[in-house]
Amino acid sequence: MARKMNDDDDDEAIIAIQRDERDSMAAIFAEDFLHLSPDPDHAVDGADAESVVNKAVVVPISYAIRLVGQTSSLSSSSPPWCVDGGDMQGNNSLSDVTTSTTATHHHRRRRRRRLPPPIHELALGITFPPDYPHHSPPQFHVHYTNTTKFAKLHPLQEEAMLQCAINVAASSSSSSNYNQTDEGEGMMPCAYDCVLAVQEFLHQGGLDQACLLSTLLSSAEDCLAHIISYLVTSIDDIDTICTSLPLIYRKESNVIKSNVVWRELCARRWKTKWGFENRWKKYLDEFSMMTTMQQPSASTTAPTSSSTTSTKTKHSVDAQQYFWMNAYNHEEADASRTHLTRVELQTMIFDYRTWFSISSLLNQPENMRDVLPSGLKMSLAKDVVFLSAAAAAAAAAGISTSLGGSISSHNSALCNLMWEGSTNDGRYDDHGAITGIDLMKPSSLSTAVTLERLVVGRLPNWGWELRGTNSIFRALGDGNNNNRHIEGGATTDDEDDKLWEDLTSNMIIQERQGWITTNNRTRWETNYREIPDDEDCKILDW
8 A cells, every 4th residue: 555655656746747847838938838738727617626637647748839939030931941832722741742743834733732831830749758757758749730721741851850859858868857957946848958959950941951852752762762772882781871861761661672772782792693694684584574564454354353453463563663672682592592403403514623633643843742732723624514314224323213313524534423412301303402412333233332422512602512522513604505603604714713712712731640541542641731721621531
């Protein structure tokens, strides 16, 4: 019971503080103060005083301060953000006025708009939350003193005004909800500084700037999209622009999601990635086909329900409107995929290299006689293709499943081998997720002999590699049209070597420890070997 009484006392104290601040604001702005909530001190005749007080407790205290008085010099003429002309039909905002620029001159004269409100018709609405001033700042809104004669401001103009008050309230609440002028003197309300900040915003032409931004948004979105596409070089730049220019560039805005912006992002992102030409052509064709299908057809179609038609239309319009943004996100998600399908594997050309070059050991200089050279610097074949095999041929070769075949290459050692894929989903059809490949040597026995196991991996440039303990394959491009890993189609040997820079650019000489035994691959033992400075590479067999 005592705790409940203390809570009631605290509530009464808070209400008393709020009423004192309201009364102070009413005294300071006597001519411009507007009551918006019931006032328990001004109960109507015959009303129960207790119910009025209880109502005041339930309903938050709310009032408004007219920002510019009737006698102010600012209200003597139409402000520059006020559009002349118009009647009093409709309840249109300033954004409707700006859209009329796209119509003809004759149409603009016939379709007349209402004026935006004069500056003396604007007021700053202030509402006290239940826990104000101890825990929450005041809440603000734009109040119009004459909503029947004048239109409202553009939402961006309203937000610009309110942001001034919110910023001041936040800075004031961080120190104290009241600013005391001198010890023993009266308190200065927190909302007072907020009103002054908004008045200063109006005097400095803040609405003019907000009106310009709203005009750009409503009538020049295409121009904005092209400007953003020029400024944005990566997806991180979108967050930067949204933060630095919050009035225009919002994440939820259609401008920032437009195809103009994301098409340029896709081009800049994909140009540095493997398979650019094929990827770019695929999405260009899809977008062109989608645009063609969206055009109205002259042929008649069977009638369908209106709800079904509207739902399909909305999905198709959204898919086209955000096509390049969806394409960007899809490719980013696909870049983390670490498995291949049969079609992908069999349409790629691979560059074949080995971790160590036994043949180059004999040609080592005298000072490097005891160092086994790396084979990553020299390609053994750049035309390796994993071909499919019929079920009968696979069975004859000793391959247990149809997910396998032969290898095509000018390298005779590879031509004599077969391959068999392993999946992580148990599927051995064209859509099976191949995560590993066994290089096998045909045998007269029932099964082939496995020589090496290759693991499918993804490179930072979105390329593909098949990595084993002895050899490594990296995809150069598509075998159908010989596309390569960068923009421009076929590449030179130097450009193909760039695929291996992550390994060949950080080579070190590794010393063999005494407890490590060789694998008898050659009759020449070495105590050192040239190998990439990578933890995974350092544990390869000697």
